[in-house]
Amino acid sequence: MTESADYPEWDAPYFTGVATMRVYCFPWCSGQPKPENAIRFRSRSEAELAGYRPCKNCCSGLPHGSWEDRKQELRLATPEPFSFAENVRYLSNASNECLFHSKNGRIYKAIPIERETPVVEISADRDSEITVRFIGNTAPSRKWVRAAVARYVRDWFDLDTDLLPFYELAKTDTLLQPAVRQFHGLRNMGIPDLFEAICWGIIGQQINLAFAYTLKRRLVETFGRRVDCEGETYWIFPSAHEIAALKVEDLDVLRMTVKKCEYLIGVAGLMAEGKLTKELLLRTGTYKKAEKQLVGIRGIGPWTANYVLMRCLRMPSAFPIDDVGLHNAIKHLTGAERKPTKEELVKLSAAWTNWESYATFYLWRFLY
Numbered sequence: 001m002t003e004s005a006d007y008p009e010w011d012a013p014y015f016t017g018v019a020t021m022r023v024y025c026f027p028w029c030s031g032q033p034k035p036e037n038a039i040r041f042r043s044r045s046e047a048e049l050a051g052y053r054p055c056k057n058c059c060s061g062l063p064h065g066s067w068e069d070r071k072q073e074l075r076l077a078t079p080e081p082f083s084f085a086e087n088v089r090y091l092s093n094a095s096n097e098c099l100f101h102s103k104n105g106r107i108y109k110a111i112p113i114e115r116e117t118p119v120v121e122i123s124a125d126r127d128s129e130i131t132v133r134f135i136g137n138t139a140p141s142r143k144w145v146r147a148a149v150a151r152y153v154r155d156w157f158d159l160d161t162d163l164l165p166f167y168e169l170a171k172t173d174t175l176l177q178p179a180v181r182q183f184h185g186l187r188n189m190g191i192p193d194l195f196e197a198i199c200w201g202i203i204g205q206q207i208n209l210a211f212a213y214t215l216k217r218r219l220v221e222t223f224g225r226r227v228d229c230e231g232e233t234y235w236i237f238p239s240a241h242e243i244a245a246l247k248v249e250d251l252d253v254l255r256m257t258v259k260k261c262e263y264l265i266g267v268a269g270l271m272a273e274g275k276l277t278k279e280l281l282l283r284t285g286t287y288k289k290a291e292k293q294l295v296g297i298r299g300i301g302p303w304t305a306n307y308v309l310m311r312c313l314r315m316p317s318a319f320p321i322d323d324v325g326l327h328n329a330i331k332h333l334t335g336a337e338r339k340p341t342k343e344e345l346v347k348l349s350a351a352w353t354n355w356e357s358y359a360t361f362y363l364w365r366f367l368y
Contacts, residue, residue: 024054056143066154076150078159093368096210096217097213119234121133161314163358173351195237198300201300202304203256219254224237243268302320319357
C-alpha cells in the first residue's frame with residue numbers, strides 16, 4: 001500500500017457517476033458509462049450526497065491504495081497519529097458490551113453486509129496497519145462485500161480524519177495537552193449505523209453508563225440477530241424495520257421507561273420510511289442544520305443530537321456542551337471543587353472551533 005503523490009489520502013482526482021445505475025466509479029473502472037450517462041463528481045462525499053452508491057466492480061467506496069484485499073484477510077492503512085492499542089483499551093472498558101468481543105488485544109465482531117454476516121478478528125502488529133481477518137467460514141466470496149467490511153472498519157476507527165491539526169491545537173490548550181499526551185493515537189471510535197447510534201443516545205438519557213449497557217444488551221438479545229462462530233456468539237443490532245413493527249408493550253421485557261420505548265419505535269418508523277437517513281442529515285450542509293433536524297424528532301434533545309452527530313455523522317463541530325461526563329472530566333483535570341458552568345465551558349472551549357467533537361471525546365476518556 002503506497003500513497004500516491006498526486007491525490008490526497010490515496011484518492012482519485014475525480015469520480016465518474018453512472019446516471020442509469022446511480023453508482024460512482026474510479027476514473028480507471030472498466031465499466032465506464034456512455035458520455036450522455038456520465039456525471040463527474042469532485043469527491044466521494046459529493047457523489048454519495050447526490051445519492052450515488054460505490055461501484056461494486058472497482059470498490060470506489062474506499063480510498064484507492066488504502067486497503068489490500070487478501071480474500072481471507074484485509075490490510076487497512078492507518079494515518080498518523082494512530083495507536084491500535086489505545087483504541088482497544090478504550091473499547092475494552094465497556095465490560096457489558098454485546099456487539100463485539102475484546103480479547104488479548106484483539107477485537108471480534110460480526111458485521112452485517114446486506115445478506116451476508118462476516119465475522120472478523122481485528123488486530124495490528126504495528127500502528128501503521130490494521131489486519132481484518134475473517135474467521136470461521138464467513139469470508140465473503142465477493143470482493144465488494146469485503147470492501148464494505150473494510151469501509152465499515154475504517155469508519156468505526158475514524159481512519160478518514162486527519163488528526164494532525166487537532167494535535168497542533170492541543171499543544172497550547174491547557175485541557176487538551178494532557179489528553180493527547182496520555183491517549184496519543186486514540187480515535188473517536190464511532191457507531192457507523194445511524195439507527196444504532198440514535199438508540200444508544202436515547203437509551204443512555206439520564207441514567208448511568210452501566211445501566212445503559214444493560215438496557216442495550218436486553219434490546220439486542222431480545223430483538224437482534226445472533227451469529228454463532230467458532231464457539232462464540234455474536235449479536236447484530238436490530239434494524240429500524242424490526243423495531244418499527246413493534247408496539248410499546250412488546251418492549252416491556254426491557255424494563256425501560258414507556259417514554260424511551262415510544263421514542264425508539266418512533267425513530268425506527270422514520271428510518272423505516274426513509275424519512276431519516278445519514279445522507280439526509282449530511283445533505284443539510286451544516287452541523288447546526290443537522291442538529292436542528294434531529295432535535296425536531298420526539299425523544300431527541302440537544303445532547304442526543306450532538307452525540308449522534310459526533311459518533312455517527314462525524315461532524316467535527318458537534319458539541320454536547322451540557323454533558324455531565326464532560327463537566328466531570330474538566331473538574332478532574334483542573335482540580336476544581338465544582339464542575340464548570342456553561343459560561344465557563346464556553347470560554348474554555350473557545351479555541352476548539354471545528355474540533356469540539358474530538359476535544360469532548362478525548363476529555364471523556366479521563367472518566368475511565
